[in-house]
Amino acid sequence: MDENSVIRFIPYLRTLGDRPLTLRVAVVGSGPAGSSAAETLAKAGIETYLFERKLDNAKPCGGAIPLCMVSEFDLPPEIIDRKVTQMEMISPSNRAVEIKIRNDGEYIGMCRREVLDGFMRDRAARLGAKLINGTVHKLDIPTSDKAPYTLHYTEHAEGNTPGNFKSLDVDVVIGADGANSRIARAIDAGDYNYAIAFQERIRLPEDKMARYENMAEMYVGDDVSTDFYGWVFPKYDHVAVGTGTMKVNQADIKKLQAGLRARVADKIEGGQIIKIEAHPIPEHPRPRRVVGRVALVGDAAGTVTKSSGEGIYFAAKSARMCAETIVEMSEQGQRIPTEADLKMYLKRWDKQYGMTYLVLDLLQRVFYRSDATREAFVEMCSDLDVQKLTFDSYLYKTVVPANPLTQLKITAKTLGSLLRGSALAP
Secondary structure (H helix, E strand, C coil), X not given: CCHHHHHHHHHHHCCCCCCCCCCEEEXXXXXXXXXXXXXXXXXXXXXXEEEECCCCCCCCCCCEECHHHHHHCXXXXXXXXXEECEEEEECCCCCEEEEECCCCCCCEEECCHHHHHHHHHHHHHHCCCEEEEEEEEEEECCCCCCCCEEEEEEEECHHHCEEEEEEEEECEEEECXXXXXXXXXXXXXXXXXXXXXXXXXXXCCHHHHHHHCCEEEEECCCCCCCCCCEEEEECCCCEEEEEEEEHHHXXXXXXXXXXXXXXXXXXXXXXXXXXXXEEEEECCCCCCCEECCEEECXXXXXXXXXXXXXXXXXXXXXHHHHHHHHHHHCCCCCCCCCHHHHHHXXXXXXXXXXXXXXXXXXXXXXHCCCHHHHHHHHHHCCCHHHHHHHHHXXXXXXXXXXXXXXXXXXXXXXXXXXXXXXXXXX
């Protein structure tokens, strides 16, 4: 019997006699989603394998995280490049509305993905996840409920150079491998619409960088994005300047980036581009997020929000909820969970965040449809009650109910802004 045959037989050996079964879970992808899942599983004593094809990967991303993520995921202060307490919303006519976080100690965290991802991945490994620097090429689907899933992968040597072809048998697979997920394809999870994000990292002269000490900017307009927004987000020693648009308009992405650069030209004058990045961003959940004993989380599942385009927190949160469900339903790794068990994660997720996604989808449809409605959107953001409600909801991921009078006032101002915007529309 060769080595691979022995490895494939191990799952059956683990169920023999009176010895307790030790659940084996493979997590493919080690971004915030995969690392969160792996950490949760490893801490519960479950045998966890965490796959990452490129350990120095820096995903193109605005890198904004809400305050609740810092505490909820025990993130140390050194991974936060900037603490943003002011945001400028700039309308198509270049009307700027300044939004301030008014409570002491509150901020939006700005981070570089290579720093955040590296920290979360290393922590999962320290807690017991077996980190494998390798590319998963194929997932074999078993023909029975108890048979193992087999991952075929190439383990990389130093410098991410390809190494040996290997295989691994596991009981459960978590696909955290992004928008182009191979795990999603393996289980025929279905397609979803997606946006293209394009971003330039620009190192500014010291006097220009001073503006972005604790300031971020968001630009709206057809010149910047047909259906999204452009951003200038500060990092440790540079700013991230980027935009996004839906797949149908992806041929225009460089033109839209040029439009954003024109809008911010005076603020980034003398800057040096140090990196150019592009990446797909899912725009709604996949049709199937759990199939058999395979679950999708993060971008692979389609957890990015409309309107704000936020993905980091929801990726990590979905993965943690999935892993917690596996721990619970497997009785701390003593039994193999079923598809019905894993789908409990989706029920919990949709119950907690389903309304958030519906509301943000509605906001994008209403306010991003024309320059006139974008003007209305920026006007609405000048209201202090709107600002407070927005920041409370973003920073803590809870819909903070306003009192009835305040809610009525916000609704009236929203309708007024939209009506004025409609009057300006061609």
